[in-house]
Amino acid sequence: MRRASQAAAAARPISRVRARTETLLLDAALRLFARQGVGATAIHEIAAEAGVSNGTFYNYFRTRDEVVEAVSVRLAERLQEEITASAADVTDAAERMAIGTRRFVLQAVRDPVWAAALIRVSTSRAAPLARTAAPALHDLRLGRRQGRFTYRNEVAALDLITGTVLAGMRSVLEGRAGAEHPALVAGLVLRGLGISAAEADALVRRPLP
Amino acid sequence: MRRASQAAAAARPISRVRARTETLLLDAALRLFARQGVGATAIHEIAAEAGVSNGTFYNYFRTRDEVVEAVSVRLAERLQEEITASAADVTDAAERMAIGTRRFVLQAVRDPVWAAALIRVSTSRAAPLARTAAPALHDLRLGRRQGRFTYRNEVAALDLITGTVLAGMRSVLEGRAGAEHPALVAGLVLRGLGISAAEADALVRRPLP
Amino acid sequence: MRRASQAAAAARPISRVRARTETLLLDAALRLFARQGVGATAIHEIAAEAGVSNGTFYNYFRTRDEVVEAVSVRLAERLQEEITASAADVTDAAERMAIGTRRFVLQAVRDPVWAAALIRVSTSRAAPLARTAAPALHDLRLGRRQGRFTYRNEVAALDLITGTVLAGMRSVLEGRAGAEHPALVAGLVLRGLGISAAEADALVRRPLP
Amino acid sequence: MRRASQAAAAARPISRVRARTETLLLDAALRLFARQGVGATAIHEIAAEAGVSNGTFYNYFRTRDEVVEAVSVRLAERLQEEITASAADVTDAAERMAIGTRRFVLQAVRDPVWAAALIRVSTSRAAPLARTAAPALHDLRLGRRQGRFTYRNEVAALDLITGTVLAGMRSVLEGRAGAEHPALVAGLVLRGLGISAAEADALVRRPLP
DNA sequence: GATGAATGAGGATTCATTCAT
DNA sequence: AATGAATGAATCCTCATTCAT
Numbered sequence: 103m104r105r106a107s108q109a110a111a112a113a114r115p116i117s118r119v120r121a122r123t124e125t126l127l128l129d130a131a132l133r134l135f136a137r138q139g140v141g142a143t144a145i146h147e148i149a150a151e152a153g154v155s156n157g158t159f160y161n162y163f164r165t166r167d168e169v170v171e172a173v174s175v176r177l178a179e180r181l182q183e184e185i186t187a188s189a190a191d192v193t194d195a196a197e198r199m200a201i202g203t204r205r206f207v208l209q210a211v212r213d214p215v216w217a218a219a220l221i222r223v224s225t226s227r228a229a230p231l232a233r234t235a236a237p238a239l240h241d242l243r244l245g246r247r248q249g250r251f252t253y254r255n256e257v258a259a260l261d262l263i264t265g266t267v268l269a270g271m272r273s274v275l276e277g278r279a280g281a282e283h284p285a286l287v288a289g290l291v292l293r294g295l296g297i298s299a300a301e302a303d304a305l306v307r308r309p310l311p
Numbered sequence: 312m313r314r315a316s317q318a319a320a321a322a323r324p325i326s327r328v329r330a331r332t333e334t335l336l337l338d339a340a341l342r343l344f345a346r347q348g349v350g351a352t353a354i355h356e357i358a359a360e361a362g363v364s365n366g367t368f369y370n371y372f373r374t375r376d377e378v379v380e381a382v383s384v385r386l387a388e389r390l391q392e393e394i395t396a397s398a399a400d401v402t403d404a405a406e407r408m409a410i411g412t413r414r415f416v417l418q419a420v421r422d423p424v425w426a427a428a429l430i431r432v433s434t435s436r437a438a439p440l441a442r443t444a445a446p447a448l449h450d451l452r453l454g455r456r457q458g459r460f461t462y463r464n465e466v467a468a469l470d471l472i473t474g475t476v477l478a479g480m481r482s483v484l485e486g487r488a489g490a491e492h493p494a495l496v497a498g499l500v501l502r503g504l505g506i507s508a509a510e511a512d513a514l515v516r517r518p519l520p
Numbered sequence: 521m522r523r524a525s526q527a528a529a530a531a532r533p534i535s536r537v538r539a540r541t542e543t544l545l546l547d548a549a550l551r552l553f554a555r556q557g558v559g560a561t562a563i564h565e566i567a568a569e570a571g572v573s574n575g576t577f578y579n580y581f582r583t584r585d586e587v588v589e590a591v592s593v594r595l596a597e598r599l600q601e602e603i604t605a606s607a608a609d610v611t612d613a614a615e616r617m618a619i620g621t622r623r624f625v626l627q628a629v630r631d632p633v634w635a636a637a638l639i640r641v642s643t644s645r646a647a648p649l650a651r652t653a654a655p656a657l658h659d660l661r662l663g664r665r666q667g668r669f670t671y672r673n674e675v676a677a678l679d680l681i682t683g684t685v686l687a688g689m690r691s692v693l694e695g696r697a698g699a700e701h702p703a704l705v706a707g708l709v710l711r712g713l714g715i716s717a718a719e720a721d722a723l724v725r726r727p728l729p
Numbered sequence: 730m731r732r733a734s735q736a737a738a739a740a741r742p743i744s745r746v747r748a749r750t751e752t753l754l755l756d757a758a759l760r761l762f763a764r765q766g767v768g769a770t771a772i773h774e775i776a777a778e779a780g781v782s783n784g785t786f787y788n789y790f791r792t793r794d795e796v797v798e799a800v801s802v803r804l805a806e807r808l809q810e811e812i813t814a815s816a817a818d819v820t821d822a823a824e825r826m827a828i829g830t831r832r833f834v835l836q837a838v839r840d841p842v843w844a845a846a847l848i849r850v851s852t853s854r855a856a857p858l859a860r861t862a863a864p865a866l867h868d869l870r871l872g873r874r875q876g877r878f879t880y881r882n883e884v885a886a887l888d889l890i891t892g893t894v895l896a897g898m899r900s901v902l903e904g905r906a907g908a909e910h911p912a913l914v915a916g917l918v919l920r921g922l923g924i925s926a927a928e929a930d931a932l933v934r935r936p937l938p
Numbered sequence: 939g940a941t942g943a944a945t946g947a948g949g950a951t952t953c954a955t956t957c958a959t
Numbered sequence: 960a961a962t963g964a965a966t967g968a969a970t971c972c973t974c975a976t977t978c979a980t
Contacts, residue, residue, distance in 0.1 A: 332943075
């Protein structure tokens with residue numbers, strides 16, 4: 103991030119109208135990606151869903167990939183806030199993990215559109231997954247340092263976490279899961295990371311912050 | 312009109328030529344799905360890859376979804392054989408699970424095309440996943456009856472198994488994983504299902520049958 | 521019609537099987553033309569409707585136009601028989617016309633498939649109309665010689681006859697007409713040709729031969 | 730956001746450009762339907778004839794049937810004007826009929842493209858015929874109330890009028906008819922409706938308004 | 939004679955993108 | 960900033976026709 107670009111940005115403050123239209127477009131894209139998937143969503147549909155004209159889209163994004171990218175960033179940002187807000191002052195890695203995994207699956211219950219978009223986007227592009235998984239990786243390492251988690255390989259442990267959580271979200275979206283699903287999924291992940299069954303149970307029963 | 316020909320006509324014996332062309336098309340589709348994903352593969356590409364003309368495709372499949380379906384079935388069938396052959400006379404559910412999960416991830420090492428296609432297809436359609444997961448479900452239930460696995464919810468346990476294995480396969484395909492990955496992934500899954508770390512380690516070290 | 525071709529035909533008498541398959545194909549084509557129109561009927565549909573394979577069609581007709589032509593001829597031939605048989609020994613042109621026009625419209629009641637095919641074919645090609653109209657033209661001229669019909673122009677008079685009869689057939693096919701329609705249509709045509717209303721009425725009430 | 734623009738947006742004011750392109754496309758379609766028939770006209774031909782690109786067509790019509798429908802409406806509209814303008818202040822139904830039928834056939838002489846399109850369209854779809862025939866039906870009923878026409882059945886009488894006129898137009902288009910054809914056809918129709926030959930002759934000789 | 943697999947030209951349709959207003 | 964008309968490449972799909980068996 104160079105000074106110059108910052109200065110340029112400062113020089114032409116984004117107008118309120120422009121910001122609003124961009125939000126309309128991003129929200130529309132997110133809804134459609136969730137509903138129909140990334141590949142099946144046409145640009146004119148996004149424009150129509152946002153209530154603007156076809157051409158307006160191109161005042162904001164140059165290509166379709168650019169919207170997909172922007173939507174991913176937006177999804178990731180919401181995640182970050184989610185994670186940060188939830189577990190800011192929790193220091194035990196196991197507890198952090200219990201919170202994070204449950205929040206994700208819970209979010210699929212609360213905001214299926216968001217969850218569907220996350221799944222859709224994360225299966226269509228490899229990049230954003232890394233971004234989304236960053237906090238998990240952080241807690242994983244923390245847990246090992248704290249002697250809470252025992253695992254031989256970081257990549258495999260991340261597979262356990264991200265794979266199980268994503269599958270859990272899908273189960274929620276497809277109606278196979280009950281209200282307990284966030285806790286159940288979190289419990290299995292914790293056991294996989296070496297937490298005893300009893301403690302895992304206890305951890306996932308604590309109220310979410 | 313002889314009996315034989317009548318019977319033959321009723322059975323609609325698929326001609327050798329027809330069977331061969333269908334195989335060419337399915338193999339071509341599988342390769343392309345693996346390489347580019349389902350959504351990004353045009354029908355004329357499949358035809359070209361199979362070395363037949365554009366129109367020939369439509370003598371075999373009516374729509375693109377129909378090929379996707381056929382490819383999934385084919386992938387699932389290969390799995391079934393794989394699983395069945397590998398663990399036919401293993402009775403301990405934990406050992407069966409150790410075999411099955413390792414075989415899947417190992418298969419991603421050995422046949423990346425197959426693995427990529429499986430991942431691509433399983434994220435683009437919900438249906439075939441159930442088919443693929445059937446043996447896992449069987450072993451899961453068996454393990455509970457045998458007192459080997461402890462889990463509170465079947466759906467969540469399946470999320471653990473399928474999610475982790477799929478993520479493990481992705482890690483292999485994307486070059487993040489080493490030669491041990493099949494065993495590592497299997498070990499984490501077993502621990503998640505309640506097997507002790509020590510025993511899980513032992514189970515995933517046994518040579519594959 | 522040259523001797524040579526007759527001799528040739530005699531030399532290779534059309535096999536019973538061949539004649540039968542041709543009939544199957546022509547009947548199938550006629551049904552489909554009636555049902556869907558000439559333009560919307562694919563050759564493989566004709567083959568399927570006839571219960572033979574795709575390629576067999578081409579053992580009988582070289583192009584699609586050839587079937588259309590053959591169907592028209594067949595339609596015209598049936599007409600000729602119809603007309604000839606019905607009015608063979610009727611000498612009064614007005615009565616012949618009363619019979620011919622009624623027979624056509626009546627045929628639409630009795631064999632809607634035939635009628636629909638005739639309409640479909642006669643609007644898609646100009647040629648067969650002339651063939652079909654030949655007997656009407658003959659009776660028209662006869663009537664003038666007999667002093668029964670008064671009209672100033674032959675083309676216009678033919679327009680009256682063929683136009684009204686075709687429109688009458690359409691009304692029958694489209695369900696707008698009752699059982700009396702053949703007689704009603706015939707009566708109007710006769711009056712148009714100069715027969716008094718009273719006599720026209722009497723003529724179209726006579727039983728058909 | 731001003732009132733005016735809101736109202737305008739609600740009314741969706743068809744832009745001048747849009748209206749012009751639509752006219753180009755409709756005119757092009759009409760010419761091609763006349764020249765080659767409805768079924769033999771490809772959409773890219775219409776676009777080319779109109780001088781616009783292939784895709785532009787689809788900004789105006791969703792399917793080919795939609796253009797056919799639009800062309801029929803357009804033809805029918807022109808008819809209405811024709812009829813209305815010609816016979817606005819003629820009260821005698823027989824005279825109105827003499828005018829209407831002659832105008833139609835005359836129009837085939839003057840604007841063969843229009844006439845060919847009308848014939849092509851009216852034989853390919855049933856619906857618009859009703860629209861076109863509406864004025865004829867009106868005059869028919871008027872004539873019966875005035876005691877000018879005698880006919881037993883309305884459907885049959887309409888068959889006489891529309892059938893004969895269409896056949897007359899075809900004769901004109903196919904070069905079988907002379908300059909008198911409009912009057913000749915009209916005369917035959919009138920006689921069919923019960924007008925005496927002498928009076929019919931007189932009526933169809935009057936100059937057209 | 940019959941079969942049906944293969945062909946490929948041609949038509950229908952979609953959609954990302956440009957641009958003048 | 961927004962509009963929406965126009966574009967044309969790309970894809971899907973159909974179907975008449977050929978030909979080896």
